Amino acid sequence: MTMKKRILCIGAGYVGGPTMAMIASQCPRCRVTVVDINPERIAAWNSDNLPIYEPGLDELVRATRGRNLFFSTEIERGIRENDIIFVSVNTPTKSFGLGAGMAADLQYWEKTARQILEFSNSSKIVIEKSTLPVKTALAMERILNCRENGIHFDVLSNPEFLAEGTAVRDLEHPDRILIGSRETDNGLKARQTLVDIYASWVPKERILTSNIWSSELSKLVSNAFLAQRISSINAISALCEKAEADVAEVSRAVGMDSRIGPKFLNASIGFGGSCFRKDILNLVYLCRNYGLDAVADYWESVVKINDYQQERFIRNMLGAMFNTLAGKRICLWGFAFKANTGDTRESPAIFIARRLLEEQAEIVVSDPKALKNARTDLMGVKGQIRYVEDPLLAAEGCHAIALLTEWELYRNLDFPKIFDGMAKPAFIFDGRNILDHRRCFDIGFNVYPVGKPPLTHF
Numbered sequence: 001m002t003m004k005k006r007i008l009c010i011g012a013g014y015v016g017g018p019t020m021a022m023i024a025s026q027c028p029r030c031r032v033t034v035v036d037i038n039p040e041r042i043a044a045w046n047s048d049n050l051p052i053y054e055p056g057l058d059e060l061v062r063a064t065r066g067r068n069l070f071f072s073t074e075i076e077r078g079i080r081e082n083d084i085i086f087v088s089v090n091t092p093t094k095s096f097g098l099g100a101g102m103a104a105d106l107q108y109w110e111k112t113a114r115q116i117l118e119f120s121n122s123s124k125i126v127i128e129k130s131t132l133p134v135k136t137a138l139a140m141e142r143i144l145n146c147r148e149n150g151i152h153f154d155v156l157s158n159p160e161f162l163a164e165g166t167a168v169r170d171l172e173h174p175d176r177i178l179i180g181s182r183e184t185d186n187g188l189k190a191r192q193t194l195v196d197i198y199a200s201w202v203p204k205e206r207i208l209t210s211n212i213w214s215s216e217l218s219k220l221v222s223n224a225f226l227a228q229r230i231s232s233i234n235a236i237s238a239l240c241e242k243a244e245a246d247v248a249e250v251s252r253a254v255g256m257d258s259r260i261g262p263k264f265l266n267a268s269i270g271f272g273g274s275c276f277r278k279d280i281l282n283l284v285y286l287c288r289n290y291g292l293d294a295v296a297d298y299w300e301s302v303v304k305i306n307d308y309q310q311e312r313f314i315r316n317m318l319g320a321m322f323n324t325l326a327g328k329r330i331c332l333w334g335f336a337f338k339a340n341t342g343d344t345r346e347s348p349a350i351f352i353a354r355r356l357l358e359e360q361a362e363i364v365v366s367d368p369k370a371l372k373n374a375r376t377d378l379m380g381v382k383g384q385i386r387y388v389e390d391p392l393l394a395a396e397g398c399h400a401i402a403l404l405t406e407w408e409l410y411r412n413l414d415f416p417k418i419f420d421g422m423a424k425p426a427f428i429f430d431g432r433n434i435l436d437h438r439r440c441f442d443i444g445f446n447v448y449p450v451g452k453p454p455l456t457h458f
């Protein structure tokens with residue numbers, strides 16, 4: 001079979017790996033290669049133990065790897081041999097210099113652009129898959145097209161909207177695919193090439209095209225809007241706790257307004273994940289750069305409420321447990337930033353674990369998929385930490401359970417047995433509101449949900 005298109009993706013992470021596996025699966029006549037500078041990551045993609053946990057991903061990779069999907073460290077060769085190059089490298093928050101703690105760190109991105117320039121001996125389409133500040137494509141174009149040697153690069157923006165834990169489903173049935181390009185003849189031609197790839201499985205009406213800056217900006221704005229909903233309901237959860245209202249009832253009532261909709265209105269310990277915080281801070285930084293301070297302040301408040309919600313959770317624990325946690329053993333159910341992933345980047349659990357240790361509590365960390373990452377996150381942090389995968393064993397002898405990730409398995413555990421094994425009075429702090437609070441209370445627990453009146457035996 002002759003291969004119709006040769007596609008390369010630089011960056012074999014949470015986005016590059018699953019996205020390319022989906023393209024390979026849906027476009028059997030495309031040959032897709034994913035390269036990375038990290039040889040361990042590539043070795044893991046080539047093994048039975050993939051570097052990330054994502055439901056459905058093992059099956060997808062098994063069906064395509066070695067057929068038309070390849071993982072490699074040969075970046076130079078990859079660039080030379082492919083005409084369509086996705087760039088999906090990390091774009092973390094800058095940790096140094098001007099914009100530290102706010103702006104996007106574009107060094108990996110720019111290094112990649114320079115590599116593409118250096119190793120290309122034919123014209124190519126280069127696609128921004130990473131999330132980037134608006135106008136990054138301009139910098140990319142200037143770097144790529146700085147030589148006058150007849151080789152031309154068209155830069156497209158094609159941001160990714162998948163969510164971890166549902167990545168495979170999101171890639172297979174996306175709400176939309178967004179492709180931004182220059183509105184020149186070359187730009188429109190390149191755009192069409194990418195539209196044709198997605199059209200193999202995505203209905204045409206879900207493939208949106210736009211100008212390149214709108215596309216770059218839409219990604220930051222989508223994440224900002226999603227995070228804003230969580231901060232909005234979390235802010236209201238604080239009010240509910242004072243006013244004896246129930247945040248779940250409030251969000252149900254509010255979400256049934258079809259103009260508002262029910263999704264992303266679950267009160268919690270705050271949002272985590274590698275992107276919401278970094279992308280909003282990036283947006284805030286951009287607004288300040290353009291002199292739009294009022295706009296920047298507005299979006300920055302989303303992050304401030306998120307920090308407030310995490311600190312509030314700790315203060316509620318302290319208040320409920322007689323204002324001291326020193327020497328008390330607290331079990332953390334869940335460490336991943338959300339269910340169905342082993343990813344702990346920016347997980348609220350990291351902040352909560354550190355704060356509990358600062359209060360001199362002992363902690364027992366439990367999670368079905370994220371213990372390896374949890375160990376790395378808490379490496380070198382002072383205090384007593386144990387890691388126990390089994391949630392029942394983890395809770396044994398503890399004074400309290402703090403439920404931090406909404407893993408389904410926590411709903412149906414043997415709560416009477418767990419209660420018997422704990423120090424009394426026993427507390428549950430349900431940071432995700434997923435447990436049957438009345439039942440836990442009837443068993444004997446003192447139950448503290450988020451944004452609902454606590455159920456206590458005092």
Ligand code: NAD
Pocket residue numbers: 010011012013014015016035036037038041075088089090091108111112129130131132160161162163164274275
């Ligand atoms: P990641 O850290 O998991 O993966 C990035 C990969 O790029 C790493 O494996 C790294 O080794 C590699 N890399 C860095 N520089 C390189 C270079 N010069 N050459 C080759 N490889 C290089 O990151 P991720 O979560 O996949 O995110 C990638 C981008 O996608 C970010 O901009 C992020 O904001 C965006 N995004 C992420 C998600 C998500 O759910 N994680 C969703 C949508 C968008």
Ligand code: UGA
Pocket residue numbers: 131160161162163164165223226230263264265266267268269270271272273274275276337338339
């Ligand atoms: C998010 C977006 O949903 C994706 O569209 C986007 O592509 C991605 O960021 C990205 O750019 O990286 P992700 O972070 O993987 O995806 O997961 P989400 O489902 O959005 O959850 C983010 C955080 O918000 C989690 O900590 C989750 O527990 C929390 N959350 C979510 C709530 O606290 N309440 C809710 O109602 C929903």
